[in-house]
Amino acid sequence: MTADLSVDFCGIKSPNPFWLASAPPANSAYQVMRAFEAGWGGAVWKTIGEPIVNVSSRYSAVDLEHRRVMGLNNIELISDRSIEENLREIREVKRHFPGHVVIASLMVESKREVWHDIVRRAEDAGADGHELNFGCPHGMSERGMGSAVGQVPEYTCQITEWAVEAATRPVIIKLTPNITDIRFPGRAAKRGGAHAVSLINTINSITGIDLDTFVPRPIVGDGSTHGGYCGPAVKPIALNMVSQIAGDPEIGLPISGIGGISTWRDALEFMLLGSTTVQVCTAVMHRGFRIVEDMIQGLSDWMESKGFTACTDFIGKSVPHVRDWGKLDLNYRIVARIDQAKCVDCGLCYIACEDGCHQSITKERANGRNVYTVVDDLCVGCNMCSLVCPSPGCISMVQVDEGKPFETWEMRIARTGSSAAAWAESMGKH
Amino acid sequence: MAVKPGAAYSPEAGFPEIHPAFSDAEAKIESGRCLYCYDAPCVRACPTHIDIPKFIGRIHTGDVMGAARAILDANILGGTCARVCPVEELCEGACVEVALQRRPIPISALQRYAVDHVMHRRMRLFAPGAPTGKRVAIVGAGPAGLSCAFELRRAGHAVTIFDARELPGGVNTYTIAPYKHSVDFCLEEVEIVRQMGVEFRQGVLVGRDVTFEEIRSGSDAVFLGLGLGHTRKMGIPGEDLPGVWEALAYLEASRTAPPDKQPRAKVVAVVGGGNTAIDCATTAARLGAEMVMIIYRRGRADVPAFPYEQEIARMDEVLFVCNTLPVEVIAQNGRASALRCVRTQPGPPGPDGKSAFEVMPGSDRILGADQIIMALGQQPWEAVPGLENLKTTRGGLIEVDPVTHETSMPGVFCGGDAINGGGEVVDAVEHGKIAARGIHCRLFGLDAARLGLPGDNGSPRQTWHSVRRPSDIRPPAPAVAPAHH
Ligand SMILES: Cc1cc2nc3c(=O)[nH]c(=O)nc-3n(C[C@H](O)[C@H](O)[C@H](O)COP(=O)(O)OP(=O)(O)OC[C@H]3O[C@@H](n4cnc5c(N)ncnc54)[C@H](O)[C@@H]3O)c2cc1C
Ligand SMILES: Cc1cc2nc3c(=O)[nH]c(=O)nc-3n(C[C@H](O)[C@H](O)[C@H](O)COP(=O)(O)O)c2cc1C
Ligand code: SF4
Numbered sequence: 001m002t003a004d005l006s007v008d009f010c011g012i013k014s015p016n017p018f019w020l021a022s023a024p025p026a027n028s029a030y031q032v033m034r035a036f037e038a039g040w041g042g043a044v045w046k047t048i049g050e051p052i053v054n055v056s057s058r059y060s061a062v063d064l065e066h067r068r069v070m071g072l073n074n075i076e077l078i079s080d081r082s083i084e085e086n087l088r089e090i091r092e093v094k095r096h097f098p099g100h101v102v103i104a105s106l107m108v109e110s111k112r113e114v115w116h117d118i119v120r121r122a123e124d125a126g127a128d129g130h131e132l133n134f135g136c137p138h139g140m141s142e143r144g145m146g147s148a149v150g151q152v153p154e155y156t157c158q159i160t161e162w163a164v165e166a167a168t169r170p171v172i173i174k175l176t177p178n179i180t181d182i183r184f185p186g187r188a189a190k191r192g193g194a195h196a197v198s199l200i201n202t203i204n205s206i207t208g209i210d211l212d213t214f215v216p217r218p219i220v221g222d223g224s225t226h227g228g229y230c231g232p233a234v235k236p237i238a239l240n241m242v243s244q245i246a247g248d249p250e251i252g253l254p255i256s257g258i259g260g261i262s263t264w265r266d267a268l269e270f271m272l273l274g275s276t277t278v279q280v281c282t283a284v285m286h287r288g289f290r291i292v293e294d295m296i297q298g299l300s301d302w303m304e305s306k307g308f309t310a311c312t313d314f315i316g317k318s319v320p321h322v323r324d325w326g327k328l329d330l331n332y333r334i335v336a337r338i339d340q341a342k343c344v345d346c347g348l349c350y351i352a353c354e355d356g357c358h359q360s361i362t363k364e365r366a367n368g369r370n371v372y373t374v375v376d377d378l379c380v381g382c383n384m385c386s387l388v389c390p391s392p393g394c395i396s397m398v399q400v401d402e403g404k405p406f407e408t409w410e411m412r413i414a415r416t417g418s419s420a421a422a423w424a425e426s427m428g429k430h
Numbered sequence: 431m432a433v434k435p436g437a438a439y440s441p442e443a444g445f446p447e448i449h450p451a452f453s454d455a456e457a458k459i460e461s462g463r464c465l466y467c468y469d470a471p472c473v474r475a476c477p478t479h480i481d482i483p484k485f486i487g488r489i490h491t492g493d494v495m496g497a498a499r500a501i502l503d504a505n506i507l508g509g510t511c512a513r514v515c516p517v518e519e520l521c522e523g524a525c526v527e528v529a530l531q532r533r534p535i536p537i538s539a540l541q542r543y544a545v546d547h548v549m550h551r552r553m554r555l556f557a558p559g560a561p562t563g564k565r566v567a568i569v570g571a572g573p574a575g576l577s578c579a580f581e582l583r584r585a586g587h588a589v590t591i592f593d594a595r596e597l598p599g600g601v602n603t604y605t606i607a608p609y610k611h612s613v614d615f616c617l618e619e620v621e622i623v624r625q626m627g628v629e630f631r632q633g634v635l636v637g638r639d640v641t642f643e644e645i646r647s648g649s650d651a652v653f654l655g656l657g658l659g660h661t662r663k664m665g666i667p668g669e670d671l672p673g674v675w676e677a678l679a680y681l682e683a684s685r686t687a688p689p690d691k692q693p694r695a696k697v698v699a700v701v702g703g704g705n706t707a708i709d710c711a712t713t714a715a716r717l718g719a720e721m722v723m724i725i726y727r728r729g730r731a732d733v734p735a736f737p738y739e740q741e742i743a744r745m746d747e748v749l750f751v752c753n754t755l756p757v758e759v760i761a762q763n764g765r766a767s768a769l770r771c772v773r774t775q776p777g778p779p780g781p782d783g784k785s786a787f788e789v790m791p792g793s794d795r796i797l798g799a800d801q802i803i804m805a806l807g808q809q810p811w812e813a814v815p816g817l818e819n820l821k822t823t824r825g826g827l828i829e830v831d832p833v834t835h836e837t838s839m840p841g842v843f844c845g846g847d848a849i850n851g852g853g854e855v856v857d858a859v860e861h862g863k864i865a866a867r868g869i870h871c872r873l874f875g876l877d878a879a880r881l882g883l884p885g886d887n888g889s890p891r892q893t894w895h896s897v898r899r900p901s902d903i904r905p906p907a908p909a910v911a912p913a914h915h
Contacts (some may be wrong), residue, residue, distance in 0.1 A: 098816050287466060294484060298493040342455075392455040 002300035009276045010170045010196040012128050016041035017311060018292050022105035022131060022174070022259065022281035025289070027079065027246050028423045029089035033096060038289035039296055039305050042101030046132045048118070048350060049087045049107040049145075059206040060217035062233060071233030073207040075225055076140045083118070087125040094126035102126070103172065104362045107133040107145050110159060116166040118221055129169045130183045132159065134185070135176035135201025137228045145165035147201070150176035153188035160163060160192025161190050170195035172256060175241075177203050182241040184253045198256035198279065199246060200238045202228025231282035235260030239273055243322045246274030263299030271292070271311065272318035330412060330426065331404035334381035334397045336374045342394035345369045349385035349395060376400070437609070439716045441689040445608040448742070449513070454542045461490035461639050466536050467526055471538060475524035477860045478505035479885040482521060488542055497544035499555050500623075504885025506580040507573055509549060510602055511856045512542035515610045517769065518738045520856070549618060559586030559895055564873050567592065567649040569636045572600020573855045574846025575655030576623045577862025583626035585870050585895040591628060592645065594635040598610045600657055600719045602855055605678050607709040608685040609716060642816030646842070654828070654837070654844040658852055659809035662846050664701070668759030669804070673766030677706050677805035684713050695801030698722045699769055701735040701756055702805035708743050710803045715746040722748045723797065727755045727774055728787050751797070755789065759802060768798045811848040827851050834868030834878050835861060843868055867894045873896050
């Protein structure tokens with residue numbers, strides 16, 4: 001029993017919003033069909049282009065205590081199989097799964113005819129749309145492709161135009177996060193006539209170094225190279241970039257959200273920030289296609305609990321809640337509360353506040369254990385103590401109603417006349 | 431005396447549960463420890479193949495209802511199993527954390543947490559299938575019968591259960607050690623099955639109140655979930671004196687009788703060394719006995735009860751009197767007051783491989799006890815007129831086909847203790863699932879081996895409930911070779 005999770009993404013109908021990202025899990029017909037059997041609604045094929053050769057080793061990761069692969073770094077290139085083989089397998093998958101979505105991820109030389117040719121061949125093979133890989137940050141960029149295109153808005157616009165000229169199906173531009181402001185390549189894609197954007201691709205990274213040989217990982221003999229970072233660690237960065245695209249009035253394109261999605265909760269966050277579909281790579285590489293069963297069930301159960309019947313009921317619901325700092329309420333005030341019954345006496349909240357924050361927690365010895373108490377007048381409501389506390393539900397942040405009206409920094413400056421006056425008034429309240 | 435503070439029976443609190451429920455915080459922390467193994471050893475160790483990493487992961491992400499769904503899909507008595515399964519021998523014993531020299535994930539406590547979540551809220555997670563027009567009769571409302579009934583309703587068959595007792599649930603409701611779960615809990619769990627549209631006819635002994643032939647001719651198939659028969663007799667003088675209890679009657683009385691009618695005594699001797707003997711001894715301790723002995727005829731190391739069960743008895747300060755064989759119950763004022771016993775010593779191994787024992791001459795001794803509980807194991811199933819021709823094993827157990835659980839009588843299926851001579855609740859549940867598929871496949875002419883069971887997740891086979899024609903069986907996924915580089 002699951003809710004209707006189907007979505008319409010720039011005209012492409014998908015049984016659910018969960019797609020495989022263009023990456024090793026979407027490398028072959030064998031894998032994509034296994035994924036569809038498991039419940040994935042679509043797949044963006046591993047990027048197709050002039051086939052390449054890879055090195056070994058290829059991946060390295062960052063662990064967090066006993067949780068492995070919180071971040072994954074790779075130095076692989078695009079597909080190492082021929083264009084013909086990939087297109088033949090796309091055709092095969094579409095024959096067996098006509099109702100599922102297959103997007104061809106493409107990356108070729110920056111020449112108009114070459115782009116026209118690959119787009120036509122992909123459509124001929126039955127791909128439901130194209131994703132132009134302007135994001136790969138390593139290897140391919142040295143050859144003038146991938147992020148070398150995505151980092152220059154003019155190139156992004158130009159190549160998007162070439163692809164759109166030849167295409168009869170939607171063209172999605174996959175954006176690189178390795179830029180200063182994601183909105184510029186996003187706007188370039190829009191100008192070039194793109195039907196949608198997907199983001200993020202991987203982030204330039206070096207995950208660590210072998211302390212004996214001094215070679216960074218992943219180790220290729222006596223050397224390494226910077227790779228692309230992905231997995232749970234990149235989710236906050238990706239969410240921010242998605243919200244920037246979603247909130248930009250100049251762009252207004254459908255979004256396929258990518259970056260660190262492992263559970264239905266992650267996926268939902270991307271959707272609340274405006275993504276119609278989401279794409280997953282690392283979590284599948286870590287745990288297999290089966291995770292989608294729990295994503296589908298979890299999202300469906302959540303929708304049921306909220307009374308939502310379609311994904312359009314909630315896609316983008318968080319976008320209006322992301323605003324400029326200057327539009328936040330200065331008079332909203334919270335303080336920390338420690339539930340003594342749940343306190344395990346670890347002292348972490350105390351030392352976090354004492355050394356890193358605002359020295360607002362007191363420590364007293366009673367009956368052989370320490371009792372920690374928050375001094376309301378000193379607490380600025382920063383959240384830090386509640387973030388470090390290991391005992392669930394022990395520290396809560398509660399609102400103190402001081403009876404003051406909603407007032408933002410912009411409003412306060414307008415009222416007091418200058419930022420100096422606004423600051424002085426604000427400090428005076430302590 | 432003996433039992434841990436807080437574990438003893440009291441009229442207000444009844445029998446305190448041996449494992450209290452998890453709080454939200456415990457569930458969050460413990461579920462976060464699960465490594466989400468692939469083809470997990472714990473799943474393989476569970477007879478019903480609950481997808482344990484899946485349900486634990488769902489708890490951890492806050493989808494507790496989804497967790498319960500994963501559990502109950504594979505085991506409709508998941509709430510009972512979470513309380514009574516010998517998990518050290520099953521899922522938790524197989525947990526990889528044990529191999530990592532760490533505490534296993536508390537699978538059963540998390541399972542209980544998820545199932546309680548939906549039971550407390552009376553959530554209905556399953557719906558009956560579209561009616562098939564077929565009718566199945568089930569004899570026995572124990573775990574096997576309940577599981578079979580639930581599965582058959584999912585597929586849309588009409589189901590009536592005939593059961594001899596006043597309350598449904600079989601041994602689970604009446605006899606399991608009272609500190610593991612309560613009668614009320616068991617009945618609430620039965621409601622999940624009843625709500626699927628199962629008709630219960632309690633208090634009907636098949637073979638006496640209605641004939642087997644009547645049941646068989648009134649339905650398209652029959653499932654037998656008969657359980658085991660009576661407890662064996664020792665055949666010693668005085669065995670029928672007042673003050674001597676048969677183990678199952680003793681446990682039933684302690685679970686169901688009002689406080690003033692409970693079978694209390696000061697000095698209790700339990701004869702036998704199996705799990706049932708332990709249940710009796712630990713129950714007697716919780717009911718306030720001053721001294722409880724287990725009298726076992728072989729050596730201490732031969733006691734067959736699970737180590738975990740023996741540990742409960744040890745914590746309750748139950749005395750193990752081993753190498754001791756009762757030969758007579760001695761009476762005083764017409765009531766049992768003592769056991770005359772002889773010492774035994776190991777003899778040459780018998781034909782069953784167990785170390786045999788021989789009596790030491792002249793070793794008579796008298797052990798005083800004002801209550802004697804006989805826990806000597808049960809006979810195979812209780813005979814039912816009309817089933818005389820059922821093919822049985824040499825040990826008297828009903829024989830079934832392993833894939834369909836059909837007996838030698840066409841259209842008559844069987845599972846639970848009646849075919850394994852006494853297993854666990856979780857085994858009976860799995861038998862009910864297998865037999866339900868077998869019944870369905872017989873009624874629709876399908877090959878049961880080609881269809882999977884719920885919880886059968888490692889298998890590519892499709893689950894059977896909605897399959898009604900051979901052509902509904904999905905062909906295996908297109909064979910495309912993996913891409914090698
Ligand atoms: C003392 C004791 C303690 C146990 N403790 C545990 C434990 O801790 N954990 C665990 O997992 N398992 C335990 N078990 C085992 C478990 O209870 C059984 O394996 C399980 O109940 C078997 O289920 P069943 O459906 O096959 O039979 P039963 O539960 O025996 O149910 C059979 C039902 O069929 C009815 N019936 C039989 N013949 C007829 C007839 N002719 N007409 C109508 N109705 C009939 C009976 O009245 C009964 O209600 C214990 C068993 C005992 C005896
Ligand atoms: C080994 C590996 C290879 C990848 N190859 C491609 C690729 O060929 N084309 C592409 O567009 N993205 C590629 N990616 C990036 C992913 O599609 C995705 O954008 C990124 O991994 C972030 O998602 P995640 O956090 O779910 O992994 C690759 C990622 C990895 C880990
Ligand atoms: S049914 Fe029993 S063995 Fe299976 S998971 Fe539950 S507690 Fe473990």
